[in-house]
Amino acid sequence: MRRLRFITAGSVDDGKSTLIGRLLYETGAVLNDQLAALERSRIRNENGSVNLALLTDGLMDERLQGITIDIAWKYFATAARRFVIIDAPGHVQYTRNMVTGASHADLAVILIDARKGVIEQTRRHSAVAALLGIPRIVVAVNKLDLVGFDRGRFDRIAGDYLGIAEKLGLKGVHLLPVSALEGDNVVSRSTRTPWYDGPPLLELLESAPVDEGIEARPARMAVQHVIRPQAKGFHDYRAFGGQVLSGTFRKGDAVTLLPSGATTRVLSVEAAGRELAEGPAPLSVALRLAHEVDASRGDWIVASGAPPILSQDLVADLCWLDEKPLVEGARTLVRHGTAFLRASVRDLSRRWDLDSIEEKPLTNGDRRLAFNELGRVTIRLARPIPFDPYGENRLTGAMVLIDEASGRTVGAAMIRASAPPDDEPSI
Amino acid sequence: MMDAIDELEAEAISILREVAGQYSRSALLFSGGKDSIALARLSEKAFRPGRFPYPLLHIDTGHNFPEAIEYRDRMAADLGEELLVRRVQDSIDAGKAVEETGKGASRNALQSITLLDAVAEFRFEALIGGARRDEEKARAKERVFSLRDEFGQWDPKRQRPELWNLYNGRLRPGEHVRVFPLSNWTELDVWEYLRREGVELPSLYFSHSRKVVRRGAALFPVSPFVHVDPGEEILESTVRFRTVGDMTCTAAVESRAATLDAVVEEIRRSRESERGSRLDDQRSEAAMEERKKQGYF
Numbered sequence: 001m002r003r004l005r006f007i008t009a010g011s012v013d014d015g016k017s018t019l020i021g022r023l024l025y026e027t028g029a030v031l032n033d034q035l036a037a038l039e040r041s042r043i044r045n046e047n048g049s050v051n052l053a054l055l056t057d058g059l060m061d062e063r064l065q066g067i068t069i070d071i072a073w074k075y076f077a078t079a080a081r082r083f084v085i086i087d088a089p090g091h092v093q094y095t096r097n098m099v100t101g102a103s104h105a106d107l108a109v110i111l112i113d114a115r116k117g118v119i120e121q122t123r124r125h126s127a128v129a130a131l132l133g134i135p136r137i138v139v140a141v142n143k144l145d146l147v148g149f150d151r152g153r154f155d156r157i158a159g160d161y162l163g164i165a166e167k168l169g170l171k172g173v174h175l176l177p178v179s180a181l182e183g184d185n186v187v188s189r190s191t192r193t194p195w196y197d198g199p200p201l202l203e204l205l206e207s208a209p210v211d212e213g214i215e216a217r218p219a220r221m222a223v224q225h226v227i228r229p230q231a232k233g234f235h236d237y238r239a240f241g242g243q244v245l246s247g248t249f250r251k252g253d254a255v256t257l258l259p260s261g262a263t264t265r266v267l268s269v270e271a272a273g274r275e276l277a278e279g280p281a282p283l284s285v286a287l288r289l290a291h292e293v294d295a296s297r298g299d300w301i302v303a304s305g306a307p308p309i310l311s312q313d314l315v316a317d318l319c320w321l322d323e324k325p326l327v328e329g330a331r332t333l334v335r336h337g338t339a340f341l342r343a344s345v346r347d348l349s350r351r352w353d354l355d356s357i358e359e360k361p362l363t364n365g366d367r368r369l370a371f372n373e374l375g376r377v378t379i380r381l382a383r384p385i386p387f388d389p390y391g392e393n394r395l396t397g398a399m400v401l402i403d404e405a406s407g408r409t410v411g412a413a414m415i416r417a418s419a420p421p422d423d424e425p426s427i
Numbered sequence: 428m429m430d431a432i433d434e435l436e437a438e439a440i441s442i443l444r445e446v447a448g449q450y451s452r453s454a455l456l457f458s459g460g461k462d463s464i465a466l467a468r469l470s471e472k473a474f475r476p477g478r479f480p481y482p483l484l485h486i487d488t489g490h491n492f493p494e495a496i497e498y499r500d501r502m503a504a505d506l507g508e509e510l511l512v513r514r515v516q517d518s519i520d521a522g523k524a525v526e527e528t529g530k531g532a533s534r535n536a537l538q539s540i541t542l543l544d545a546v547a548e549f550r551f552e553a554l555i556g557g558a559r560r561d562e563e564k565a566r567a568k569e570r571v572f573s574l575r576d577e578f579g580q581w582d583p584k585r586q587r588p589e590l591w592n593l594y595n596g597r598l599r600p601g602e603h604v605r606v607f608p609l610s611n612w613t614e615l616d617v618w619e620y621l622r623r624e625g626v627e628l629p630s631l632y633f634s635h636s637r638k639v640v641r642r643g644a645a646l647f648p649v650s651p652f653v654h655v656d657p658g659e660e661i662l663e664s665t666v667r668f669r670t671v672g673d674m675t676c677t678a679a680v681e682s683r684a685a686t687l688d689a690v691v692e693e694i695r696r697s698r699e700s701e702r703g704s705r706l707d708d709q710r711s712e713a714a715m716e717e718r719k720k721q722g723y724f
Contacts, residue, residue: 003431031697070568070583073560075613082431084611096588103590224444229477237476243441243592273476283433284440284473297448321588335593338448400593407597409587 002210005084007101007134010111011121015142019111019180020074020085023202026187029076071097080206095354095372098125099319099412102132103398106210109138109201114147114177118160124354126164131317131352131374131414133394136172136208137165140201144193145179151195167357174204215280218306219247219255220388220396222337223299227286239270239286240295242338245395246388247303248280249287254304257295258386263304265290298339300386308386308396311418314379317352317390318345320369322403322410328367332410333402336385343401347378347419378419390414432620436469439608441592442571443473446553446606447480449596453553453606454511454545457483459495459502459629460671462557462609465617467506468624469608481555482509486542488534488673489516490652495671498629513545530654533675543579546603553596555606561613571610577601614669615694622687631668634685639664645678669694 010016024030030038044051074085088094088101102108108129112122129137139161147153158175165173177185177193178201184190185200199207225241249255253266267288269279279285287301295301302308320326328348334341348367350359352374359376362368369375379399390397401411443466446453455470457463470479483503487496503510515537518524523544524537546554560567570586572594587595596604609617621628639646640659647653649661652674666679667690684693 001431002429002434070586072564072567073611074567075561075611077613077615082613082616100588100590224441225447225473225480227474227477231476231478234476241444241473243437272472280429282429282437284437284444333597335595338445395591398591398593400590400595402595402597404597407587407595407599407602409590409595412588412590 001081003082003084004106004205004208004210005086005104006107006109006205007086007088007098007105008109008111009088009098009125009129010142011113011119014111014113014116015180016087016111019109019140019142019178019186019201020087022180022183022186023085024074024076026183027076027078027202029074071101078202078206083205095124095128095319095374096321098128099132099321102128102134103394103412105132105134107136107138107205107208108134109140112139112141112157112161114141114143114150114153114157117153117157118164120355122161123164123357126161126168126170127352127354127357128374130168130170131319133390133414135212137170137174138201138204139173139175140178140180141175142178142180144177144184145182149177149184149190149192151193154196164357174198176201176204211281214246214282215248217246217281217393218308218388219249219253219301219303220245220308220393221249221285221287221301222339222396223295223297223301224338226296237288239288240301241284241286242301243284244279244281246281246393248278249285249301250278251275255287255289255301256304256307257293258300258302258308259310259384260294260299262291262293262295264293298337300337302386308388309418310384310386312381312384313346313419313421314381314387314413314415315417315419316377316379316399316413316415317374318369318377318379318401318414319374319412320371320410321412322408323371324410325371326369326411331404333404334379334381334399334413335402336387336399337396339385340402341385342382344380345377346380348375350376352376377413379413387415389416391416432616432623435612435616436472436620438592438611439466439469440473442594442606442608443470443555445572445594445596446555447474449594450552452549452551453481453555454484454549454551455479455481455555456557457485457499457503457510458491458671459485459499460557461617461621461628461632462559464502464626464628465612465620466555466557466608467502468621468626471506479506479508482511484511484513484545484554486538486545487512487514488538489514490534490650490674492629492631492648492668492671492674492677494629494631511545511549513541513548515541517541518544530656531675532654533673535673535676538673539579546579551603552598553604553606555608557609558605558607559609559612559614559617569607569610571607572596573605573607574598575603575605579603615691618687618691618694622691628687629671631671632690634665634667634682634689636663637666637679638662639666639679642678646681647678648674650674 008016072087076083086101088098110125141157154177177196187202189200221242221244223240223242227239249269256263267290269276270286331344334343353360388396397415399413403410515534518541524540570589638649638661667682684690
């Protein structure tokens, strides 16, 4: 079974670290020497008990301040499945981390403090989940022990949340009453929520589908590396190495190389020089092609029958990840697939207000995105690229923006559509 | 049917090909330990029938297990790939590194100095290592492409966000990256992969009889590099190693697991973490983080 990678999002005091700590603890992922290290630690819960939150707070600054600065990756397994927890911090200023974590996630667990209900942070986290296309959302209404496991309160919060989900177009939402501190509905079903008849969190995680139907979608591979052995017996051997991002490549398939448009067939799908029956996503393979076609790193090999969109001008949602704000017209380097190319941000027309989940049009004097802000832009590239809209394919529809001078990763873009070419001179 | 190991393998191959695609001068850190053995196997998957686009590099403390060194040389020859060895002893002789003394003395931390000298000597842009995020708390926050400044230092606040599979390996002069293709693997995943691939491993990883001294809960292999106090009792024990590092800081565990199947089963049931047998991590609560900041792998 495929791994499930899930992100956990919540604001500072809603018990996120406690929830993760409990999942790890109850599935046996916390080993004796790690528990001993927790017991040795001077940092404790208020009542003096061992602080499970320390399992995720790894850096010295974090432990001293009792906050999480960076994403922590945690691993655990049950008999049914392996799991990856992508633990993103909850502070307002760390949208960057949540966006980063969300880009890898198959599912999001969004925590709500039952005493507070839906707050700005809930809307913000849900908006990021929607923009980043996380396929499934579990909303854990936590600290129910502090409100006497009150069904009415849970139902009100659920109603509020479903309103947000509808506005954002979120699908696959499941609402779950929990107490992370006391373990209700985390690993096993709680007797204190008889009015909830769904599965506990762990069961939801064990049964969530990953990349549903990806092997059947149009085949896509970005060429990473050309294998050309300089050895006897291999003079004519040439294979294109890359990871299958969607669909399945099979011997005999008609394929198109992009952006050149050359067409050929798949001669064989190989791994380590041995032929495979087929190459489904997400395998890393080497494709040998029937004709001598010119292709190198940065190019794409795609199913001829279902090609992606080819365009030099894109409409995208952009999250700005750098402390220096983005201004309209800025030039940048872009990574898409395995290609690095130059680009400029042409039209920065709208900003997402994550707290109200509204789009705000930007006036002429204010066409900029600050650190941790998201907006709608058009991007002009140095040459056309093949892409699928991000909503259809999260890997062929994604780009990162890089500051060429510093090398920093400054932006993350979800491509929504091609844009009409503008008439400014190309770069 | 795709399983989690297939998925991890595909991700690691893709990361190795990114190194090949983004850099012209890189090296694979190869010690003869299980994680580096997995990386060598993954490199075959990524690049055969071609050559590896990088040499193997070992930073030899001079205190390594002879079994690991013998394995290292044989494996490099079998792969037909270039093996570079740089020695901590040479750094000490050149006055660049100062040896620790006394009980518990180790050359483990000195490896960073020799490693950085090798980076300068070969102008390496990327070093591929077998570190995993499940090993330790500071590692849990590590990037796949981890940026180091010209002094080899890791600054947790300067690391780049990594989104999707779009690794940004751009460097400025003097910088290099450490690349960790096994970031998302667990210890058990590595063992299951080695078993699936039928890879031969150093004998140290399997149960054998060995002279050890007991220090706290740890069993230390008796060797010329481990100082044994007159009062300490030397025991003959049936042990194996879960990690293979420098002899001065790698403890054995009592085990009767003599085959890969038995090792996988033992790890599945284990209630101790792998780094629990690494004394270098137990020096302080944030030992790994401090060493990483200094350029440790």
